[in-house]
Amino acid sequence: LAADIAGKKCGEVIGGPMIKTKSNDLAQLASKAGVSLQEADARLGFLTAKAAEACRVMMANPGTRVGVSILVNRKKNGVLFVNECLVLCLRLPAVNWSYCVGFQRDISKEVSLHALLCAATSDSAYSALIDSLGAALDARRRTLLGVGGVNVVRCLHEKAMDVFSQDIWQSVCSDML
Numbered sequence: 001l002a003a004d005i006a007g008k009k010c011g012e013v014i015g016g017p018m019i020k021t022k023s024n025d026l027a028q029l030a031s032k033a034g035v036s037l038q039e040a041d042a043r044l045g046f047l048t049a050k051a052a053e054a055c056r057v058m059m060a061n062p063g064t065r066v067g068v069s070i071l072v073n074r075k076k077n078g079v080l081f082v083n084e085c086l087v088l089c090l091r092l093p094a095v096n097w098s099y100c101v102g103f104q105r106d107i108s109k110e111v112s113l114h115a116l117l118c119a120a121t122s123d124s125a126y127s128a129l130i131d132s133l134g135a136a137l138d139a140r141r142r143t144l145l146g147v148g149g150v151n152v153v154r155c156l157h158e159k160a161m162d163v164f165s166q167d168i169w170q171s172v173c174s175d176m177l
Helices: 015-020 023-033 037-060 113-119 123-132 134-144 150-176
Strands: 066-074 080-092 097-106
Touching: 015 023, 015 037, 015 066, 023 037, 023 080, 023 113, 037 066, 037 080, 037 113, 037 123, 066 113, 066 123, 066 134, 080 113, 080 134, 080 150, 097 150, 113 123, 123 134, 134 150
Parallel strands: none
Antiparallel strands: 066 080, 080 097
16 A cells, blocks of 8 residues: 555565564574575575666666566565565656556565575576566567557556656645644
8 A cells, every 4th residue: 555655765664674673584584595584684685686777777768667576565464475566766757756656466476585586696596586477578678668559658647647646745735734
């Protein structure tokens, strides 16, 4: 829900930094992956660095590149899962403002926590994992970029304008009080 994530950094709600805040989550992850706590921590660090790298590439190429990362995430009920995270930076034409939107998908049936942590040991192993997701992942990337789905980008622009309008209105109202 938007209220759960408003004003928070990505790491506070998904991925390694969020998992590390709860020692039980890190212990659960280490157990499921068959590694020590220190190794689980190091591999979460690797995954966080890969997600940051994907974001930097996406931000350097707004509207033309989708940031892709595979992370560990936690559901509200505490269950850890493998999360495919796609992030896109767009520019809202009406006001020329940039915004980012992220899409998350549970891919635990396709990639186990153990497999993800095994891939979190080298750039080549991690790249191979992403490549193994194949055509379906490529189709989702293309859809976000508007290839064969111009309405997707138009819808994102409309939602972003709604959010910007609400933020501006709330700022104006708070300044007046």
